[in-house]
Amino acid sequence: MVRRCIYCGKETDLSKSDIIPDALTNGKIINPNVCRIAHNNKFSDMFEDEVISKLAFITNELDIKSSKGNQYARYVANVIVDGTEYTTRMNADTDLFNKKIMRSADGKSLIGPMDKIKKMKGVEQDKITETDINQIEIEKRVSIDMGVFFCKEMHRLAAKIAFEWYCLNNNVISKLNSFESIIEFIITGEGVDPVHIIGNEDIYGLINQMSDLGSHSLLSYVAGDGSVNILVSLFGIAIYNVRVCDNIIQECPYNALFLTINLDAGRIGFKYTSKDTLEKELKNGFQKIGLFNGLQVMCPTNFNDSSMTCKMIYFLSGVYNSDLLFDTPLYNFYK
Ligand SMILES: [Zn+2]
Numbered sequence: 001m002v003r004r005c006i007y008c009g010k011e012t013d014l015s016k017s018d019i020i021p022d023a024l025t026n027g028k029i030i031n032p033n034v035c036r037i038a039h040n041n042k043f044s045d046m047f048e049d050e051v052i053s054k055l056a057f058i059t060n061e062l063d064i065k066s067s068k069g070n071q072y073a074r075y076v077a078n079v080i081v082d083g084t085e086y087t088t089r090m091n092a093d094t095d096l097f098n099k100k101i102m103r104s105a106d107g108k109s110l111i112g113p114m115d116k117i118k119k120m121k122g123v124e125q126d127k128i129t130e131t132d133i134n135q136i137e138i139e140k141r142v143s144i145d146m147g148v149f150f151c152k153e154m155h156r157l158a159a160k161i162a163f164e165w166y167c168l169n170n171n172v173i174s175k176l177n178s179f180e181s182i183i184e185f186i187i188t189g190e191g192v193d194p195v196h197i198i199g200n201e202d203i204y205g206l207i208n209q210m211s212d213l214g215s216h217s218l219l220s221y222v223a224g225d226g227s228v229n230i231l232v233s234l235f236g237i238a239i240y241n242v243r244v245c246d247n248i249i250q251e252c253p254y255n256a257l258f259l260t261i262n263l264d265a266g267r268i269g270f271k272y273t274s275k276d277t278l279e280k281e282l283k284n285g286f287q288k289i290g291l292f293n294g295l296q297v298m299c300p301t302n303f304n305d306s307s308m309t310c311k312m313i314y315f316l317s318g319v320y321n322s323d324l325l326f327d328t329p330l331y332n333f334y335k
Pocket of ligand 1: 005006007008009010034035038039
């Protein structure tokens with residue numbers, strides 16, 4: 001069967017899409033069935049770049065660099081040196097005094113490497129003073145725009161991540177009509193928004209048990225109404241529920257899926273058709289080792305299977321077949 005773009009069905013010029021944008025993760029997951037120009041490159045301009053730049057402070061703190069040029073995304077910071085406030089766009093802390101000259105908010109002072117300041121036109125040489133940056137107080141203030149977690153660009157990004165990951169796991173290699181609605185939202189921003197941010201603390205607890213803070217996690221489940229949904233957790237900070245389609249379709253048999261990508265690019269995951277097949281696997285994965293105080297003690301047969309804990313938590317969480325997520329308040333306020 002000929003591979004086609006999962007968004008438009010085009011056969012030519014397919015490319016590898018980073019399911020989670022490269023600048024937001026140290027680990028790659030790729031969907032190879034996305035046409036290069038219309039549905040890979042253009043998503044950067046449409047919504048990805050906006051989200052990446054607004055999340056720059058977080059990716060810097062977590063030491064996540066874009067592999068393109070090995071650069072951190074830049075963010076705006078106010079730096080207060082000895083009581084004078086400077087505004088700068090920066091990426092790593094070392095950037096602060098090493099390379100650049102910063103101008104104060106009132107426009108009256110400059111700070112930077114001595115040799116550069118001396119060469120600047122219009123600087124009165126007798127007003128230059130030397131400062132030992134190890135001896136003075138420096139305060140860095142960064143304002144994080146929390147609105148980024150609620151903006152439409154973020155919803156489109158969450159929908160894109162969920163859709164491409166679900167297609168990858170189910171080996172979808174062409175455009176399917178059942179995904180019409182989510183595709184429309186991703187590529188145009190119009191139509192029914194399939195994404196809502198999770199407000200339920202239990203879900204944050206669930207994801208945090210299955211992954212480390214700073215990781216990205218993806219978890220699919222079938223809800224009580226039969227719809228297929230994916231939880232997209234970004235950094236463990238914000239979790240989105242993405243409704244991928246209204247019911248299980250024949251082309252996509254795998255619906256109990258999990259993946260977490262750690263900051264060190266390590267990953268843990270599993271893939272089952274349903275909760276029932278996961279349950280069978282769990283039963284086979286343990287052996288009875290004896291009775292202690294009247295309790296049957298079970299032990300994993302394979303201690304090297306690090307995904308076992310995640311499988312147990314997923315199974316016990318009750319997320320599969322639940323309406324849990326739809327009972328939560330919906331925070332769909334766009335700016
Ligand atoms: Zn396409």
